[in-house]
């Protein structure tokens with residue numbers, strides 16, 4: 001659906017994108033994660049036809065963003081990092097204005113606006129002015145604006161940055177609802193957001209993709225280990241028997257703390273049976289996307 005080929009962009013001496021290649025499939029939710037300055041926003045602005053690359057091209061649904069920028073723009077809904085909304089407009093009027101700009105048929109537009117206001121939970125704010133809105137409400141309206149022309153592709157640039165946890169959760173819910181129906185690109189530096197929402201994740205750093213795959217694949221790649229951290233009442237534990245299980249890689253007993261490293265989850269119930277009611281508490285630690293990320297940008 002989106003094919004990014006050898007994209008390069010300099011800002012003076014800063015090499016923001018370094019021969020970036022990336023393909024985004026129809027209907028998938030692709031996450032782009034990377035630290036500040038990795039090139040995420042630059043890549044997105046080029047995809048959306050807002051910024052010209054120094055070299056390379058992006059082909060969206062068969063159209064080159066360099067040759068057919070208007071066609072490409074019509075297929076994409078874009079939520080910028082810092083949406084610029086018209087402060088004096090009422091929410092409904094803002095959506096109508098952008099709907100007309102994008103050529104949404106007039107007899108459809110009112111329904112579309114109501115649908116979107118409902119989607120982002122803003123039905124009862126439709127007649128309020130943007131300049132009375134909190135950051136979270138603005139973000140909701142900015143999302144509705146990005147969707148007004150019912151684009152096939154939606155690109156979210158840091159959609160939950162700086163928002164309170166409840167609003168972030170709501171916004172992740174909107175994205176989740178669009179999943180499957182639309183092709184979605186989600187730029188974020190929140191690893192748990194990428195982990196829970198994305199089909200695939202590309203790790204971007206220094207303007208290049210460092211690694212890419214499903215969150216599970218990336219996590220399994222870094223180390224397949226699961227660590228059980230068990231607190232026990234007494235040291236009366238047959239550590240050798242635990243060690244003899246095929247998935248157990250190591251067993252460490254340190255005072256009342258038993259730490260068992262596993263290559264898979266399969267025998268966890270056998271281990272628990274061996275410890276029996278000697279156990280006080282148990283914790284599992286699995287590699288997170290954060291671990292993968294830190295590992296791959298080193």
Ligand SMILES: Nc1ncnc2c1ncn2[C@@H]1O[C@H](COP(=O)(O)OP(=O)(O)O)[C@@H](O)[C@H]1O
Pocket residue numbers: 011014015016034035036037038039040041042043
């Ligand atoms: N308009 C600009 N002028 C100068 N430098 C820029 C501009 N936009 C981005 N950069 C630089 O390009 C690099 C990539 O930035 P950006 O794409 O915004 O990264 P990200 O979105 O991943 O944080 C950074 O070093 C940034 O400072």
Ligand SMILES: [Mg+2]
Pocket residue numbers: 040041042081157158
């Ligand atoms: Mg950015």
